[in-house]
Amino acid sequence: MEISDWRNKIDELDEQIVELISKRAEAAKAIGELKAKTAMPIYEPQREKDVFEHVKKVNPGPLADAELIHVYERVMDVMRTLQRQ
Incomplete structure (x- = not known):
């Protein structure tokens, strides 16, 4: 695959991630x-x-x-802020 193909794949994955983060936030x-x-x-x-x-x-x-936990620390922080609203 070319770089543009990989970038398109990343764009598709980002769309799925955004959908899942939104469901998690709900x-x-x-x-x-x-x-x-x-x-x-x-x-x-x-x-x-x-x-x-x-x-x-x-x-x-x-x-x-450890890298995954860094990502989740931020996710959890954002979710706590949402819960306080």
């Missing part, structure tokens, strides 16, 4: 609303740890676990 927002109704804290360190462990467990590579 779920996080719904959880945030439930937390607000029950006075639960937005930040739950154990849940975050569980998420990180889960994504490491299902990580097929080529990203190293």
Whole structure:
């Protein structure tokens, strides 16, 4: 494949990633609303740890676990902000 083919493939994958992140955000927002109704804290360190462990467990590579966790740290941060709104 040529560079342009790979870039087109990346564009297609980005579209799928955006769709999945949006679905994740909808779920996080719904959880945030439930937390607000029950006075639960937005930040739950154990849940975050569980998420990180889960994504490491299902990580097929080529990203190293540490790199994947860096991505998920940012995702979790954005989702917490969404829950606070």
